[in-house]
Amino acid sequence: MSTESPVGPSSDAVRPAKIRLRHLQRAKQKGRPFSMLTAYDQFSARAFEEAGIEVLLVGDSVGTTVLGHASTTATTHQDMLTFTGAVARSVTRPLVLADLAFGTYESGPSDALRHGVELVRAGAEAVKLEGGAEIAPQVRALVGAGIPVIGHLGFTPQSVNALSGHRVQGRDEATAAKLRRDALALQEAGAAGVVLELVPAEVAGELTEALAIPTIGIGAGPRCDGQVLVWQDMAGLSGFHGTFVKAFADxxxxxxxxxxxxxxxxxxxxxxxxxxxxx
Incomplete structure (x- = not known):
C-alpha cells in the first residue's frame, strides 16, 4: 500500500511515514485541511507527533512564549538554532518548519541564505520568513540553494512596530490588493506555501483560491488550506484569548x-x- 496518499482525515487515506511539502500540496488539491502547531521542545513535539499534527513550526514566538520577551523581535538566530534542534531531534513524521529570526534576512539574499543554511543544519526542513514582494530575492536565493520556503503575510509580528500593533491587515480594497500582489510574488519566487495572519476571512479565502500553493491561516478564517496556532494558546496555557484562538484544554x-x-x-x-x- 502506497505512502504517497494526501494528508488528511480521510478513512481511505494512508498516512505517509514522513510528511513532505508534496503532501501539503496534495492536501490542498484534495481539499483536505492540514494542521500546524508551534513546538519548541521534545515533550510538546512528541505529543503533537503522536496526535497526528502534520507540521511543527519552531516559531520565533519562542521569544515571547518561552523566553519571556515582549516581542518576537528579541528572538535571536541562536535561539532559533537551539529550539529547532530540540524539535528536530525529537520527531520523525511531522514536517519541521523554522522561522528566520528578525535581522537575519532583511539585508538581502546572501544573509538569508547563510542563516537559512544554518537552520537546515540544525534540523529545519523548511524555513519561514515574513514579507511580500520586497523579499522575493531572498526567497529565490533560498529556494535556489535547495531550502524550501514558506512565506508569511498579513500581520507580520516582526513588523509589529511599523504596523502600530496587532492589527488585522487587508480590510480595505487597497491593502487587500497588496496582499494578493505579495502572495503571487512569493509564489512566483518559489515559495512552497504562505501563512496568512490576521486577514479577513473573505480575503484569505480569495487568496487561497488564487494561489496554487497552500495557505496556512491564523486568524484568517476557515477557507485556508491549513491552520496554525501557538500551542500554548491552543492548550489554554498562555492565558491569551484572542478572537481567533480556541483553547482546546485548560x-x-x-x-x-x-x-x-x-x-x-x-x-x-x-x-x-x-x-x-x-x-
Missing part, C-alpha cells in the same frame, strides 16, 4: 492546581511518603 489551570497540591503536601509532610523513599 493546561494553565491544571498546572497551577498540580503545583498547589504539591506545595500543600510538602508543607504537610504528606509528600514524600514511604512509597517515595528508600530504605
Amino acid at each position: 493546561l494553565g489551570d491544571q498546572l497551577r492546581d498540580a503545583a498547589q497540591r504539591y506545595r500543600a503536601e510538602v508543607g504537610e509532610r504528606a509528600y514524600p511518603g514511604p512509597e517515595h523513599s528508600f530504605e
Whole structure:
C-alpha cells in the first residue's frame, strides 16, 4: 500500500511515514485541511507527533512564549538554532518548519541564505520568513540553494512596530490588493506555501483560491488550506484569548492546581511518603 496518499482525515487515506511539502500540496488539491502547531521542545513535539499534527513550526514566538520577551523581535538566530534542534531531534513524521529570526534576512539574499543554511543544519526542513514582494530575492536565493520556503503575510509580528500593533491587515480594497500582489510574488519566487495572519476571512479565502500553493491561516478564517496556532494558546496555557484562538484544554489551570497540591503536601509532610523513599 502506497505512502504517497494526501494528508488528511480521510478513512481511505494512508498516512505517509514522513510528511513532505508534496503532501501539503496534495492536501490542498484534495481539499483536505492540514494542521500546524508551534513546538519548541521534545515533550510538546512528541505529543503533537503522536496526535497526528502534520507540521511543527519552531516559531520565533519562542521569544515571547518561552523566553519571556515582549516581542518576537528579541528572538535571536541562536535561539532559533537551539529550539529547532530540540524539535528536530525529537520527531520523525511531522514536517519541521523554522522561522528566520528578525535581522537575519532583511539585508538581502546572501544573509538569508547563510542563516537559512544554518537552520537546515540544525534540523529545519523548511524555513519561514515574513514579507511580500520586497523579499522575493531572498526567497529565490533560498529556494535556489535547495531550502524550501514558506512565506508569511498579513500581520507580520516582526513588523509589529511599523504596523502600530496587532492589527488585522487587508480590510480595505487597497491593502487587500497588496496582499494578493505579495502572495503571487512569493509564489512566483518559489515559495512552497504562505501563512496568512490576521486577514479577513473573505480575503484569505480569495487568496487561497488564487494561489496554487497552500495557505496556512491564523486568524484568517476557515477557507485556508491549513491552520496554525501557538500551542500554548491552543492548550489554554498562555492565558491569551484572542478572537481567533480556541483553547482546546485548560493546561494553565491544571498546572497551577498540580503545583498547589504539591506545595500543600510538602508543607504537610504528606509528600514524600514511604512509597517515595528508600530504605
